[in-house]
Amino acid sequence: MSAQPLHFVSPAQFRGRVSEALADDGLRDNFRSAMNFLRDKRASQFPDPVETEALRDLGEAVRKHALAHLPALLEKLEANLQARGVEVHWADTPDEACALIHRIATEAGAQRVIKGKSMVSEEVELNHYLEARGIDCLESDMGEYIVQLAGERPSHIVMPAIHKTKQDIARLFEQKIPGAGYTEDVDALIHTGRQVLRERFMQADIGISGVNFAIAETGTLWLVENEGNGRLSTTVPDIHIAMMGIEKVVDTLEHALPLASLLPRSATGQAATTYFNLITGPRRPGDQDGPRRMHLVLLDNGRSQAYADAQLRATLQCIRCGACMNHCPVYARVGGHAYGTTYPGPIGQILSPHLLGLEASRDLPTASSLCGACAEVCPVRIPIPSLLMRLRTEANRAPGARTAQPLAGQGASFSLGQKLVWRFWSGIYARTGPYRLLRWAATRLRRWAPRRQMGWTQHRTPLVPAARSLHDLMKARRMAVSDRDVKKM
Amino acid sequence: MSARDRILARLRAAEPGAPVAVPDVAGYYARRSRLTATELLSQLCARLRASRADVKVAAPDAWASVAAEALQQRGVRRLALGSCARAVTLAAALPDTIETVRFDGAIEGWKRALFETVDAGFTPASAGIAATGALLLNHGGALPRTLSLVPPVSLVCVDVHDLYDDLHHAASVQRWADDMPTNRVLVSSPSRTADIQQTLAYGAHGPRELIVVVIADGETA
Amino acid sequence: MHAARPPRPDQVYLFGTCLIDLFVPEAGLDAVRLLEREGLTVHYPQAQSCCGQPAWTSGNPDEARRVAAAQIALFDQPWPIVVPSGSCAGMMRHHWPALFDDEPALQARARDVAGRVHELAGFLVEVLAVDYSGAGGEPVTVGLHTSCSARREMGTRVHGVQLLSALPGVTLDTHASESECCGFGGVFSLKHADISGAIVRDKVASLSAVCERFVTADCGCMLNITHAAEHQGRPLRGEHIATFLRRRLEGEA
Numbered sequence: 001m002s003a004q005p006l007h008f009v010s011p012a013q014f015r016g017r018v019s020e021a022l023a024d025d026g027l028r029d030n031f032r033s034a035m036n037f038l039r040d041k042r043a044s045q046f047p048d049p050v051e052t053e054a055l056r057d058l059g060e061a062v063r064k065h066a067l068a069h070l071p072a073l074l075e076k077l078e079a080n081l082q083a084r085g086v087e088v089h090w091a092d093t094p095d096e097a098c099a100l101i102h103r104i105a106t107e108a109g110a111q112r113v114i115k116g117k118s119m120v121s122e123e124v125e126l127n128h129y130l131e132a133r134g135i136d137c138l139e140s141d142m143g144e145y146i147v148q149l150a151g152e153r154p155s156h157i158v159m160p161a162i163h164k165t166k167q168d169i170a171r172l173f174e175q176k177i178p179g180a181g182y183t184e185d186v187d188a189l190i191h192t193g194r195q196v197l198r199e200r201f202m203q204a205d206i207g208i209s210g211v212n213f214a215i216a217e218t219g220t221l222w223l224v225e226n227e228g229n230g231r232l233s234t235t236v237p238d239i240h241i242a243m244m245g246i247e248k249v250v251d252t253l254e255h256a257l258p259l260a261s262l263l264p265r266s267a268t269g270q271a272a273t274t275y276f277n278l279i280t281g282p283r284r285p286g287d288q289d290g291p292r293r294m295h296l297v298l299l300d301n302g303r304s305q306a307y308a309d310a311q312l313r314a315t316l317q318c319i320r321c322g323a324c325m326n327h328c329p330v331y332a333r334v335g336g337h338a339y340g341t342t343y344p345g346p347i348g349q350i351l352s353p354h355l356l357g358l359e360a361s362r363d364l365p366t367a368s369s370l371c372g373a374c375a376e377v378c379p380v381r382i383p384i385p386s387l388l389m390r391l392r393t394e395a396n397r398a399p400g401a402r403t404a405q406p407l408a409g410q411g412a413s414f415s416l417g418q419k420l421v422w423r424f425w426s427g428i429y430a431r432t433g434p435y436r437l438l439r440w441a442a443t444r445l446r447r448w449a450p451r452r453q454m455g456w457t458q459h460r461t462p463l464v465p466a467a468r469s470l471h472d473l474m475k476a477r478r479m480a481v482s483d484r485d486v487k488k489m
Numbered sequence: 490m491s492a493r494d495r496i497l498a499r500l501r502a503a504e505p506g507a508p509v510a511v512p513d514v515a516g517y518y519a520r521r522s523r524l525t526a527t528e529l530l531s532q533l534c535a536r537l538r539a540s541r542a543d544v545k546v547a548a549p550d551a552w553a554s555v556a557a558e559a560l561q562q563r564g565v566r567r568l569a570l571g572s573c574a575r576a577v578t579l580a581a582a583l584p585d586t587i588e589t590v591r592f593d594g595a596i597e598g599w600k601r602a603l604f605e606t607v608d609a610g611f612t613p614a615s616a617g618i619a620a621t622g623a624l625l626l627n628h629g630g631a632l633p634r635t636l637s638l639v640p641p642v643s644l645v646c647v648d649v650h651d652l653y654d655d656l657h658h659a660a661s662v663q664r665w666a667d668d669m670p671t672n673r674v675l676v677s678s679p680s681r682t683a684d685i686q687q688t689l690a691y692g693a694h695g696p697r698e699l700i701v702v703v704i705a706d707g708e709t710a
Numbered sequence: 711m712h713a714a715r716p717p718r719p720d721q722v723y724l725f726g727t728c729l730i731d732l733f734v735p736e737a738g739l740d741a742v743r744l745l746e747r748e749g750l751t752v753h754y755p756q757a758q759s760c761c762g763q764p765a766w767t768s769g770n771p772d773e774a775r776r777v778a779a780a781q782i783a784l785f786d787q788p789w790p791i792v793v794p795s796g797s798c799a800g801m802m803r804h805h806w807p808a809l810f811d812d813e814p815a816l817q818a819r820a821r822d823v824a825g826r827v828h829e830l831a832g833f834l835v836e837v838l839a840v841d842y843s844g845a846g847g848e849p850v851t852v853g854l855h856t857s858c859s860a861r862r863e864m865g866t867r868v869h870g871v872q873l874l875s876a877l878p879g880v881t882l883d884t885h886a887s888e889s890e891c892c893g894f895g896g897v898f899s900l901k902h903a904d905i906s907g908a909i910v911r912d913k914v915a916s917l918s919a920v921c922e923r924f925v926t927a928d929c930g931c932m933l934n935i936t937h938a939a940e941h942q943g944r945p946l947r948g949e950h951i952a953t954f955l956r957r958r959l960e961g962e963a
């Protein structure tokens with residue numbers, strides 16, 4: 001049922017998908033109206049700028065503190081989870097994570113897996129892996145379910161089916177769900193999904209979920225959701241497997257509180273989601289329900305590369321609210337699928353190079369005007385534009401150049417030609433003589449300005465230099481002034 | 490080397506960053522102004538109602554009958570409840586048309602019955618959070634998690650003396666971190682989704698309806 | 711951004727920026743006139759060129775450093791440095807010091823220079839507290855576009871609104887998604903021409919819906935929007951805020 005794995009994204013594919021997306025007016029309208037909706041909702045949750053900035057400061061401080069103590073906090077989390085009877089597993093790569101989960105499933109003789117929303121499971125392509133090995137894997141978040149039914153991937157980290165209209169979904173349900181007729185009534189569509197999935201919750205052997213915050217102090221996993229599918233996935237099946245990136249830990253329950261306030265407000269413009277689901281271990285003696293066994297899979301998959309560098313580490317502050325993509329002019333135009341990565345939009349552009357290497361993601365850091373809308377709304381103040389510039393620098397660096405912490409795929413965008421162009425440029429602009437010559441040539445030869453100026457003239461008329469540069473005008477003016485002064489004497 | 494050791498070793502080898510202070514979360518929340526008892530109640534009710542909960546305020550000796558009436562209005566025939574004192578009071582107030590269902594033993598024995606035959610579940614809340622309009626359910630032990638999750642109607646009661654300004658206020662007064670039950674849940678509405686074209690729909694996977702009874706004494710009611 | 715109003719200087723430097731120098735020189739000249747109108751002497755170091763932003767944002771910090779270093783040497787008097795472009799002013803004020811993290815001596819100079827950098831509109835409002843109530847000209851409706859980095863780093867939108875709304879006869883019309891990027895982004899408009907083109911198309915449309923002429927304090931955005939409008943055959947044209955102000959003050963339409 002799942003789509004082709006999209007792990008390796010060649011630059012050509014990115015550009016191809018971008019042109020396709022830009023040519024699709026319907027798609028662009030869907031995104032535009034969804035983005036406007038989410039922006040307005042978020043704004044309504046942050047009416048007071050002073051309060052907003054204070055809370056963002058706190059959110060940033062919490063995440064920075066957690067990252068500063070990351071290895072110790074992970075060990076503390078692990079110890080407290082184990083004390084509650086949770087089995088903790090560590091995976092370096094997507095394959096390792098999938099293999100771990102497959103082993104848990106086989107040992108339990110499990111056939112049916114129901115999934116709450118988990119972007120990490122998307123990242124490792126878990127459905128694909130398990131289904132190839134005969135284990136049935138069903139998404140239960142409505143958006144994820146729709147996307148899985150369509151054989152696609154999520155186009156947004158919070159609203160997976162944001163690219164689809166209700167008509168698209170009505171047709172999809174009619175085709176794929178036995179007995180479902182065509183209806184554009186959203187309540188009826190949701191009801192259909194609910195009926196199908198309720199049966200599957202009852203039958204599932206394993207529930208898989210993501211984690212929003214992991215609290216080291218208490219060994220608690222905090223899940224944020226609206227639908228109740230997350231609670232069902234982590235409550236009804238006999239085994240619960242949670243998956244998270246190693247960066248998701250915070251020290252104390254108290255530290256998670258400002259994040260729990262920032263996340264829903266930034267993501268969907270809700271003061272709180274329907275459920276905050278704080279899970280501390282599997283069923284205990286005396287409990288009547290809840291999973292009997294519980295596992296946590298901690299995934300690295302390139303995160304430790306971002307961590308290694310003091311600047312790039314800020315990437316890991318992310319709480320996956322999606323506000324950056326909701327406010328991104330590029331995302332609003334090309335949509336989530338064009339990126340070809342699990343995490344689209346600005347967060348995807350700064351995170352994917354660590355997950356996939358700069359070679360595979362080399363077009364992502366440059367696909368931004370650096371307008372800064374993302375950083376302005378990011379609840380934990382990740383300086384996304386600065387990180388994009390840094391990744392551009394690393395992609396431009398000569399492949400063999402020594403650095404303290406080389407990134408995978410360093411130099412992926414290096415070209416000697418381009419390097420020379422920039423050397424030449426700086427040689428002109430850093431020296432008076434050559435720049436004077438450039439001004440002279442540009443203004444005198446303006447009529448011969450090229451009609452085609454790389455990407456510029458695809459959508460704009462050509463640039464033509466002025467007849468006289470500001471330097472010339474100022475010089476002439478000064479001479480006129482001193483002439484006047486001389487005459488006055 | 491195991492994946493665990495490799496990952497931890499890489500993290501420990503990372504470039505040191507600028508020194509980071511311990512975040513002053515308590516200080517941030519302490520600077521916020523506190524609500525009066527009346528404001529707590531009115532804000533909680535307003536927030537919950539805005540999220541489509543049916544909120545009633547009732548006196549201590551009347552809450553159970555108010556709750557029973559709300560269930561009856563919805564045509565509830567089978568109500569699942571735990572074994573706490575509130576559940577006993579409620580059960581006594583139910584009309585004959587509503588049958589109570591008490592689950593004993595592990596869920597494996599009653600999963601299908603719960604999914605297919607129960608119309609409503611009752612769970613007393615341990616706190617109400619005014620800032621977000623949320624109710625705290627401490628699941629575990631005699632209060633199974635599925636009670637507030639699987640039946641289509643969820644009935645929750647909360648004592649007016651257990652209302653707090655925000656999560657931080659509740660968590661620090663009630664000392665949550667000292668003793669975490671298996672499953673602490675905060676509920677703020679019937680289950681909902683906006684996954685289809687940003688259109689809000691209720692009853693996604695959990696309850697379609699949320700009935701809240703705030704038990705308040707004379708002055709606050 | 712400025713806590714207390716800095717003392718009113720009588721001499722300033724003008725940093726004209728590379729785009730204004732070659733493509734919109736009259737905007738630079740108008741900036742000089744506006745400053746002189748307030749009784750200031752304007753110094754224009756002839757050795758200036760560019761703030762280094764194109765290299766910096768495209769991931770070529772060495773080249774940015776080289777160009778910035780050449781500029782830093784030009785402002786040895788303690789006068790304010792006025793820049794008629796928000797994004798360049800932001801580059802100089804906020805990013806120049808960081809360019810020299812490994813060169814303490816240069817960094818100290820960069821800090822000193824950066825601390826004196828002002829965007830033109832901000833300087834007119836915050837430091838000179840200009841009074842434009844005597845301006846004239848035909849009644850006109852204009853749009854305002856603010857460069858994203860200028861708005862975020864220099865508060866340029868607020869200053870632009872303040873200046874324009876103080877002009878008699880000028881109506882400022884805000885367009886839909888005013889705060890959204892125009893799609894320029896320097897090398898972005900070359901490397902991802904199609905995305906950039908899609909963004910500027912929307913910007914042209916939303917500006918065109920409210921005005922035929924818009925004012926901006928940033929020449930990159932202005933050239934981007936104006937040349938895109940021209941490409942589409944739309945009448946929308948941009949004007950640098952310095953030119954617009956100067957014309958109104960001289961009573962032109």
Ligand code: SF4
Binds near residue numbers: 318379381
């Ligand atoms: S980068 Fe910031 S805005 Fe984007 S998803 Fe992460 S936390 Fe949200």
